[in-house]
Amino acid sequence: MSIEYVPHFIPPDTRSEPALWFAFQRSQMLVCRGDDDSPVVPCCRDLGEHGLDPLRTHYLGTYDGRHCYTVELHESAPAPAGWGLVGLREVFAQVEGTLAAISGRAFQIIDWDRNHQFCSRCGTQTVQRENERARVCPSCKRVTYPPISPAVMILVTRGREVLLARKASFAPGRYSALAGFVEPGEMLEDTVVRETREEVGVEIRNIRYFGSQSWPFPHSLMVAFTAEYAGGDVTPDGVEIEEARWFDASAMPALPPSISISRRLIDTVSRRLAAGEPAYAS
Ligand SMILES: [Zn+2]
Numbered sequence: 001m002s003i004e005y006v007p008h009f010i011p012p013d014t015r016s017e018p019a020l021w022f023a024f025q026r027s028q029m030l031v032c033r034g035d036d037d038s039p040v041v042p043c044c045r046d047l048g049e050h051g052l053d054p055l056r057t058h059y060l061g062t063y064d065g066r067h068c069y070t071v072e073l074h075e076s077a078p079a080p081a082g083w084g085l086v087g088l089r090e091v092f093a094q095v096e097g098t099l100a101a102i103s104g105r106a107f108q109i110i111d112w113d114r115n116h117q118f119c120s121r122c123g124t125q126t127v128q129r130e131n132e133r134a135r136v137c138p139s140c141k142r143v144t145y146p147p148i149s150p151a152v153m154i155l156v157t158r159g160r161e162v163l164l165a166r167k168a169s170f171a172p173g174r175y176s177a178l179a180g181f182v183e184p185g186e187m188l189e190d191t192v193v194r195e196t197r198e199e200v201g202v203e204i205r206n207i208r209y210f211g212s213q214s215w216p217f218p219h220s221l222m223v224a225f226t227a228e229y230a231g232g233d234v235t236p237d238g239v240e241i242e243e244a245r246w247f248d249a250s251a252m253p254a255l256p257p258s259i260s261i262s263r264r265l266i267d268t269v270s271r272r273l274a275a276g277e278p279a280y281a282s
Pocket of ligand 1: 138139
């Protein structure tokens with residue numbers, strides 16, 4: 001059974017029990033080290049016990065009954081002896097799934113708070129709202145919330161083949177599903193059709209929802225779909241996509257790391273196709 005996380009934004013009145021601290025210095029997260037040297041989220045009553053004086057603090061709710069906080073550390077604050085600062089991707093790869101998700105949430109909230117201390121419309125210093133996670137401008141009343149940028153991921157299938165593409169920035173030999181950000185005014189299905197057409201010149205049909213994943217690099221929500229090939233020659237756009245081609249379901253190339261939904265999408269669908277099943281769960 002997975003350990004329950006209960007989100008909330010109003011902190012408890014007092015802090016008598018040890019809490020979990022998701023502390024960030026820019027995009028690096030403060031961790032202690034477990035017995036096997038893996039990163040561990042610090043658990044203590046107050047970071048002041050370890051000589052740290054956070055710039056700002058947000059309450060995140062409870063994980064396994066423990067209160068959780070996200071804080072921003074001074075840029076020059078050294079990590080306590082034996083602790084370290086690691087990238088969020090390392091946290092994602094090495095800590096339990098729910099804790100990784102809270103780490104991503106923590107980073108996005110503290111990053112938003114740091115970047116919205118002043119109103120983007122009139123320049124006045126903003127203040128935290130008491131009844132919701134928002135900052136408001138006392139002058140022009142503009143309200144800002146932590147931003148989330150939706151993006152789609154598309155795995156196009158043709159018989160027992162899947163269409164994978166690679167960007168020039170990928171590691172040599174690595175391929176992934178198609179992906180792109182949602183534009184203003186679009187429904188997710190519109191983005192799926194447009195991105196597939198733009199990136200590889202292919203038409204699709206039978207678009208099916210696969211799953212979603214919060215992706216805090218820096219604040220995306222990935223929404224994954226499968227779709228069936230309906231026509232057109234695979235023609236990489238040469239800008240975003242360097243190369244794209246069909247792969248048999250039983251002969252996958254190098255793929256993205258397992259922490260990403262793209263990997264889960266490709267693994268799940270290729271396994272289904274190789275077993276002679278439909279790409280989507282019926
Ligand atoms: Zn303003």
